[in-house]
Amino acid sequence: MIDWGLADWVAEAVEPLGRVTRKRLFGGAALYCDGIAFAILAFDALWLKADAETDAEWDAVGAPRFTVERDDGKVQSMNYRRAPDETYDDADELRRWARLAIEAGQRAAVKPKRRSK
Template identity: 40%
Template sequence: MDAAAIEEMFQGLGPVTIKRMFGGKGIYHLGRIIAIELRGEMLLKADEVSSAEFAEAGASQWVYEGKKGTPVKMPYWSIPDDAFDDPDLMARWVRLAYEAALRAG
């Protein structure tokens, strides 16, 4: 995903900074990481407050295989499909990601 597409995706939140990181990109708003782009997929930050909302909307949590084959759940979730066609819905999801980033400190 190029920078223009990422900026458009997050326009409902405001300006973002994009930094390369571990084979993908980190998306920051006001100095806090709110999303990562990994292997072409955008994943939004969530936490114990917001993850249930992502799950209810059909999003999936980023899980990778850790040492000894144990799954490791990361605090990033896919974007619900309907948000890609609705800028207002996308703005809602990216705001939830920013709120999770604020709570993380």
């Protein structure tokens, strides 16, 4: 079950950074800021986009990486980190971490150009 109240809170808090939209995603929801994927709602938590450039900041606060165990027992990890507890009731903190996630999403959206032969 998706916590739409949490989705509304994120949209309201992140509004100064851009317009937040959402799409259903495998029992959860994906959140986008001005079309850039930056968060998912799953397992009753907010998970924010991370990448190699921001991993040290997430590690410093002990934010676990998003993982899912598949039917075959394999564990799949994605570049999302659990939002720190303070982001659930402090809009400034949520914007701080969301900005990192949006920037990671922007970097992920840039695809290298293929070289022609």
